[in-house]
Every structure is written in C-alpha cells, then in structure tokens.
Amino acid sequence: MQFLKRLVVALACALTLGLACLLALLIQNPETEEHEHTWIIIFLVVLLLAGILIASCLYAIFKSQHYTEENEILNKQLDHEGTMYSRTSELYERTRRLNHDLKSYLLIILGYLENAEYEQARLHLVEILDRQLKMNLIHYESSGEINAVLNDKLSYAEQHAITLDMHISGEVPREDSMNVAILLSNLLDNAMEAAEKAELRKVQLEMYEEKGMYYIDIINTVNASVLHHNPKLQSTKKDKQQHGIGLKSVRHIVKQLEGSLQMFEEDDAFHSCVSFPMQKG
Template identity: 35%
Template sequence: MEIFLKSLALSLVMSISCKVFFDTLLEKRRWRRGWIENTELLAFTLGIIIISMSEIPPYAIQPIRFTAVICIAVQIYYRVRFVQNVFLSILFCGIFWIVEILTISFIYLLPITGISIQIVEESVSDILLLCLMLLFHFKYKGKTNVMSGTKWTRFLFFPVFCMVIIIAATMYPWNGQGGNEYVRVLVLAGFGLVNMAAFYFLWDILVREAEMQNLRLGRERTQNQMNMYQSMQENYERQRRFLHDYKNQLNCIQGMLAEGKTEETMEYLTALNGSIRMNADHVNTNHTAVNVVLNQKYSYAREKGITMTISVNDLSSLTMGEEDIVTILVNLLDNAIEACEKLESNKVIQFKMTVEDGELILSIRNPVKEPVKIRDNRIATTKPEEGHGIGLINVQSVVQKNCGTSILRCEDGWFFFSAMIPV
C-alpha cells in the first residue's frame, strides 16, 4: 500500500509537470461536453501510474513507452499535428531524463547508501521537474504561436539526439564504486547541463521568431488602418465633389424646367439617379470600420466581375478593436477575391457578419480552383503563392486573442471559413 501511495503521489507530480508544459505551448481541444476537458490531468496520471506499476522493459524500450503514453494523451486533449506532438513529447521526456541524470549525478556524490539513493532520487527529480516546468510556464505563458508554422522542425534532431545519448548512458548499472564512477557522474552532469543550456538557446530562437511574426502582424494591422483611413478620406473628398456637382446639376435642372424642357429634364434625372446609385455605399452596419472595409471590397470585387453577397445586421455593439476587425475582414476578403480571380466562371463570394445572442457570427464561402488541404484547422501549406494560406494565420490569431473559435473547411470545390467571437 505504501508503494502504491508513493507511486500515486509521484505520478501526480509528474502529470502536473506534463500538463503545465503542454498548456504553455499548445491550444486545448474544444469538446461539446465541457467536462471532458477537465479529465486531462487524470489521463496523464493514469498513464504514468500504469507505467510505474507495470513490468520494467529493457532500457531501450523505457523512453519509447513513456513517450508513447504522453503522445497519446496530448493528441486527445490538444490541437496539435502528429509530428509536432511527437517532437514535443520527446522533448518533454528528454528534459525529464536530463533532470533525472543531473539529480542522480549530484546524489551519487553524497555519502548515502545505495538504497537511499533510489528513494531520494525519484522524489527530488520529480519535484525539480515540476519547478522547472512552472518557471517555463511563467516565462513563456501566452506564447503558443511559438510552435505555429514549420520553423520548429529545424530543431527536430535535438530531442531525438538527447534521447539516444540518455538511453546509452542509462544502460550501465549505477553502483557508486570505483574512481571511474565519479568521472562518469561528472561527464553525465556536464552532458545534462549542456543540453539544458542548448534547449534554452534553441527555445529562445523560436520565441524571437514568434515575436518577429507578431511584429509583422502589427505592421499589417497598421497598414490596414492606414488604408482604411485613406479610404475614408477618399470617400469624404468624393462626397464633397459630388455635393459640388449636384449643386450645378440642380441649377441645370432648374434652367431646363424654366425653359419648359420636361422630357429632357426627365431623361437627365434618370441618368443622374443612376450615377448616384453607382457611387452610393452598399453596406451600412452602424460600424464605421466594418462599413469602410466592406464597401471598399464590394466595389473592388464588382470591378473584377465577382458577385459578392453580404448578410449583415446592426454591428454597433461590437467591442472588438478596430485593428482586429480590419485584420480579419481584409485578410478573409482579399483571399476570397484572389481565389475567385483564378476562376473562369462561378465567381461568387458569400459573406455573413452578424451579432446573434451576444456573439459575432462571421463566415465566408467562395469557390476555389484547386482543393485546399486543411490539417488541424490550418492550411497545410507554407507556399506564399497559395492565396488562402496568406493571412489566415493572422486571422486565427486575432480570433483566439478575442476568445473566439474558428473552423476551416474545403468541400466540393468550396472553401469555408467561420468564426464565433464573444461580443
């Protein structure tokens, strides 16, 4: 019973460390039954207990077994690609074994018996790992975009290399006797410290690259804002010119009526009404930023021969920042227009933006020339020439920032994007 309680306590500590590590890096899956999300810690604990209570396999199999259990639980509870999951699971297990090696190395230098070493080592290494994961969480919390894209694959060799060396190092028994044993302890301790330093610097590189991505997103938002204000200024100047022209038109109509030219006046008014309709705004949502972007993109799509249907309602209650709204709308509509430009027919964009039951419902649907591959709710390509891949990462970042959810689909030659964001 004592052994079971000890295994349970250590398994719980290890599970918390595992949960903290993956919570820092990955986004959790959303389940219709919310209680499933709360079973994550239980799943990690059960998996680790099964490992600790089962028969010990050969040294080469131990890391593989531990990594597989972690990988399965992560795949269930987090939104992550399989290769990315394997990378992070191996990385976590590598960190765990490095901490364990460092702990063993220092404990073997202490004047205690071999039996005490095993008891102390397990407890100390698990507690140190938890402290390390908590420090990691507080330092990098909120930087889940570090693992976005494929740049992290450049460092895929690092955890695999660490695991191979660790397996080789642990295949020899620890007896604490002989002068060579102390040399071995120092070598392993040095290996562990070097790997921890390497992990820190490699992770720092990924964080800096993620920050560069945020800077690019910030520049895009600034440019979108500038374009929006420029469009508003152009609309204002155009309305001033129209007002000046309409004064002249009214004087002309007055003169024609004074001369009794009724039929000519009616023809003139018909042409004038057509001109007014061509230059009038087509969308009014009671939200300035939305109006500017939608009217601008509607006019641009019409010039390109693209039919754009828009469904909106009163959006005056939106509390989302204008820069976020512009980022979402500009990227979605630009991608849809670009996709339709590649088509020879059926150039249609269906757009919806409404506030319903306290949530912003946003969706866009357009045909595509070639199927868009979607994996884990992301476009499965990094090629800049793929229209739908450009800007969608920024869109999803804005949606997540505002506590919303989004879905991507491509079915029967149509691309779909939909999002729900709390108002």
C-alpha cells in the same frame, strides 16, 4: 533559423544518448575504479549542464520566433488599418464633393425647368446619374472601417467579374469594429482569390446577430477540394512567409474577440465561419 533549430535538436538528442550510455556503463560495471568513476560522474555533470544550456537555447529560439510572428501580425494589422483609413477618407471626400456639386446640378436643372426646356433638364439628369452618381457604395451602420473594407472588396469583385453577395444585419460593437474590419479584409481576400480560380466566381458574405452572438459567414466557390490538397491552408504564393500572415492575423483577432473560427467545405464551396460574443467577459 530552421537550420539552427535542427542543429540544437540534434545536439540535444546526442547528449541524451550519451547520458544514457554512460548511465548504462555505470550500472553494468559497478566495480569500476574510483578515479574512473569520478571522471564518469564529472562527464555526466558536464553533459547535464550542456543539456540545460541547449534547452535554454531552444526556449530562446522558440520565444524569438513567437515574438517575430506576433510582430508580423501586428505589422499586417497596421497596414490594414492604414489602408482602411485611406479608403474611409476617400469615401468621405467623394461624398463631400458630391454634396457640394449637387447644389450646382440642381440649380442648372431648375433653370431648364423655368425656361420650359424639359428635354434639356431630362438629358442633364441622365448625365448626372450616369457620370456623377454612378457609385455603388455600401453603408454599414456607423462603422467607417467596415464600410471601407466592404466597398473596397465590392469594387475589386466588380473589376474581376466576381459576384459578391452581401447580407448584413445586426450591429458590431464599436470597440470591435476595427478588428472585425481587418478580419473581413483578410477572409474576403482569401475567398475572392479562390473564387477567381473557380468556373463560377461567387462569394457570399453573411453578417448577423443572434442571441448575444455575432456571426460572420463567408462562402466562396471552388473547383476542387482545398482541404484535401492543402489541409493546413498554407499559402500557395511565392512569398509564403509574407502571404501566410493573413490567416495568422485572423486567428489572432478571433482570439482577441473571444470567439471561434471554423473552416470547412460543403457542396463545392469553402466556408469560413466566425462567431464571437457581443459582450466580452
């Protein structure tokens, strides 16, 4: 695709140069014989038509690339939605199973207490707390999608020794919850990937509502300036085309939310800040 684009641009430049030369020839030699004059005009018309054809090809190429990028973003979002659905189902199943088992646990403890076996009751409670109820689950308002993302990222942070601080308030509009969940997933993935390379592995998430706007601020530690070495924030992974979709997806979602995205560095930390109106239009 890149080679084809360069070829078309080169041909367009060559045709433009040819047209300019022929026009200059006509202007400098007005006494040119009539048949030569006719052939030059015909050649100019052919060059003009070729230029129009090349312009049409360029437009088709750029349009095709735009549609390809749109499809990649949509496919990425579908993948995220599938993952979040799976995570939500998993959390629901774990909660349902725990509720089912809790009655049995309480009946066993009640039996110990009725028989005055207090030490056994205490040990059983300790076992339940250590083995059965050891789940650090986050419940964010009524959004199952956002809950799934936050719990998934918290689990990842714990497994990779990353401190993930979350301060969440306000309420994301229900119609925006899926978009916000996908946006959070992409930005938190990028933040934790960068934090893993830093000496102090820390990511901070703040979500809050203020004056009709909803704000999402994600801050992660860095060892060196990201924007200095990579101002366009291009993916540093081997599969650049695939891994570069995340930020495109974020920008696409921010546009859908009629919001804004800011990325900057301050005090050895990288900031990703999103804001959007609670009511659209």
